[in-house]
Amino acid sequence: MMNYSSVRSDPPxxxxxxxxxxxxxxxxxxxxxxxxxxxxxxxxxxxxxxxGCGKTTLMRAIVGTQAKVTGTLxxxxxxxxxxxxxxxxxxxxxxxSVYDDLTVRQNLTYFxxxxxxxxxxxxxxxxxxxRTIADVDLTSHADALAGNLSGGQxxxxxxxxxLLGTPELLVLDEPTVGLDPVLRRDLWNLFHxxxxxxxxxxxxxxxxxxEAERCHRLLLMREGRILADDTPDALRTRTHSETVEAAFLxxxxxxxxxxxxxxxxx
Amino acid sequence: xxxxxxxxTTPRPALTGALNLARTTTTxxxxxxxxxxxPRTIALMLxxxxxxxxxxxxxxxxxxxxxxxxxxxxxxxxxxxxMFLVTSIATLRERTSGTLxxxxxxxxxxxxxxxxxxxxxxxxxxxxSALATGLALWFLGLDVTGSPWLLLLVxxxxxxxxxxxxxxxxxxxASEFQAVQFMPAVIFPQLLLCGLFTPRDNMHPALEAISxxxxxxxxVDGMNEVLKHTDMTANFVRDALIVAGCALxxxxxxxxxLRRRTA
Numbered sequence: 456m457m458n459y460s461s462v463r464s465d466p467p468x469x470x471x472x473x474x475x476x477x478x479x480x481x482x483x484x485x486x487x488x489x490x491x492x493x494x495x496x497x498x499x500x501x502x503x504x505x506x507g508c509g510k511t512t513l514m515r516a517i518v519g520t521q522a523k524v525t526g527t528l529x530x531x532x533x534x535x536x537x538x539x540x541x542x543x544x545x546x547x548x549x550x551x552s553v554y555d556d557l558t559v560r561q562n563l564t565y566f567x568x569x570x571x572x573x574x575x576x577x578x579x580x581x582x583x584x585x586r587t588i589a590d591v592d593l594t595s596h597a598d599a600l601a602g603n604l605s606g607g608q609x610x611x612x613x614x615x616x617x618l619l620g621t622p623e624l625l626v627l628d629e630p631t632v633g634l635d636p637v638l639r640r641d642l643w644n645l646f647h648x649x650x651x652x653x654x655x656x657x658x659x660x661x662x663x664x665x666e667a668e669r670c671h672r673l674l675l676m677r678e679g680r681i682l683a684d685d686t687p688d689a690l691r692t693r694t695h696s697e698t699v700e701a702a703f704l705x706x707x708x709x710x711x712x713x714x715x716x717x718x719x720x721x
Numbered sequence: 722x723x724x725x726x727x728x729x730t731t732p733r734p735a736l737t738g739a740l741n742l743a744r745t746t747t748t749x750x751x752x753x754x755x756x757x758x759x760p761r762t763i764a765l766m767l768x769x770x771x772x773x774x775x776x777x778x779x780x781x782x783x784x785x786x787x788x789x790x791x792x793x794x795x796x797x798x799x800x801x802x803x804m805f806l807v808t809s810i811a812t813l814r815e816r817t818s819g820t821l822x823x824x825x826x827x828x829x830x831x832x833x834x835x836x837x838x839x840x841x842x843x844x845x846x847x848x849x850s851a852l853a854t855g856l857a858l859w860f861l862g863l864d865v866t867g868s869p870w871l872l873l874l875v876x877x878x879x880x881x882x883x884x885x886x887x888x889x890x891x892x893x894x895a896s897e898f899q900a901v902q903f904m905p906a907v908i909f910p911q912l913l914l915c916g917l918f919t920p921r922d923n924m925h926p927a928l929e930a931i932s933x934x935x936x937x938x939x940x941v942d943g944m945n946e947v948l949k950h951t952d953m954t955a956n957f958v959r960d961a962l963i964v965a966g967c968a969l970x971x972x973x974x975x976x977x978x979l980r981r982r983t984a
Contacts, residue, residue, distance in 0.1 A: 542828050
């Protein structure tokens with residue numbers, strides 16, 4: 456069996472995402488401001504921050520669907536949006552993007568055919584689709600129309616599409632919103648399994664801070680800036696906090712106080 | 722929940738060329754599969770033109786000559802209008818549901834997507850045109866001098882033009898409400914000026930000049946050539962080429978409205 460990493464054309468690099476002074480302006484709003492960070496390969500990095508802080512815009516910039524991104528943003532050794540990255544990245548938007556008038560299996564089969572076209576690949580695609588449906592625990596609903604599923608089930612169909620084709624980088628925008636605790640735990644087990652067994656990199660946004668404890672690294676964002684980039688343990692130690700949530704609040708307060716001090720000295 | 726297997730040996734798929742046959746046909750099959758889950762839309766698409774022709778035949782009960790003229794023109798106009806509506810709504814849905822963004826983040830060429838849509842709706846247009854043409858010729862006594870195959874060819878080109886226009890305007894519609902309103906805006910002026918109600922050379926010169934640059938005029942002219950001549954005339958070939966050329970041009974414009982990167 457061929458080793459997955461040997462297929463990779465560029466030299467192995469420990470960095471999956473490298474951002475240097477990344478800025479995004481949407482209309483009159485400066486959504487991302489001078490972001491500098493790196494995301495290591497093979498780990499789960501959590502992207503945390505209040506809603507409206509720029510998480511989704513950053514994710515869209517990484518997968519190459521965001522217009523007007525300035526600065527350097529290299530993904531898997533290529534500039535973001537490079538055509539060769541399209542088969543190597545899986546992206547799940549916050550709202551499930553699947554065809555409501557197709558069944559779960561028909562949805563996945565179509566996207567699998569786009570990723571891996573041709574008659575010769577039919578068996579491989581079939582296995583891939585069946586495995587992916589099992590991964591997101593929808594085997595019993597494989598022949599149900601996506602439009603007839605519950606919200607949580609539809610978002611899992613959307614997640615399954617991103618798991619097709621064994622991507623090297625998975626970008627997941629709030630994948631566990633609206634799911635019950637059991638399913639959330641199972642999905643997080645799946646994410647860890649993907650990172651461990653395939654060596655894939657996962658970037659997962661969330662505003663549920665208890666999920667942050669399950670990430671290898673965290674990027675804390677606030678108002679378009681990176682507030683912290685560290686492991687959960689280091690963050691807790693640095694802020695003398697019990698939980699990541701407390702650490703995050705501590706950092707937000709610190710940043711707000713610093714901004715206010717700057718205002719008054721002006 | 723099961724665990725994932727070890728890394729699979731999926732070879733890196735080839736990059737998107739201008740057009741990938743497998744991706745185009747799979748997209749067409751997907752669009753048709755979506756429609757299959759919506760039998761009412763299929764029934765409306767196929768039956769409404771037939772019912773309209775039937776109505777028209779008995780509206781002009783005392784004047785079969787008028788039915789010949791208008792009936793032949795309508796055989797070209799129906800597929801254009803239906804395909805315009807269906808395509809504009811379908812692609813608008815694709816844009817608003819996020820599936821378009823997802824597809825464009827995958828190795829799918831814009832040409833594959835558009836050709837896929839054109840292929841799927843083109844197939845449906847063939848069925849629709851065949852039903853309407855057959856009904857008009859053999860049951861409603863539409864008197865056509867030329868070959869019914871030529872009628873079908875023009876109908877198909879018109880359907881392609883409708884698909885192209887629908888795809889293009891969907892880029893400018895933010896909701897289904899707006900998309901439907903584009904029908905009167907884009908189709909009705911052409912309908913008035915295409916020579917259906919009065920020959921184009923009887924119109925005010927300014928309107929005639931406008932009608933000369935609207936594609937539907939050539940669709941109707943082409944139908945009338947088939948109506949009056951046994952052979953494929955030079956005018957027919959010109960009309961058919963103009964309709965086909967317009968369809969391709971608008972499809973190209975439609976492709977330009979599909980952006981991989983959006984604000």
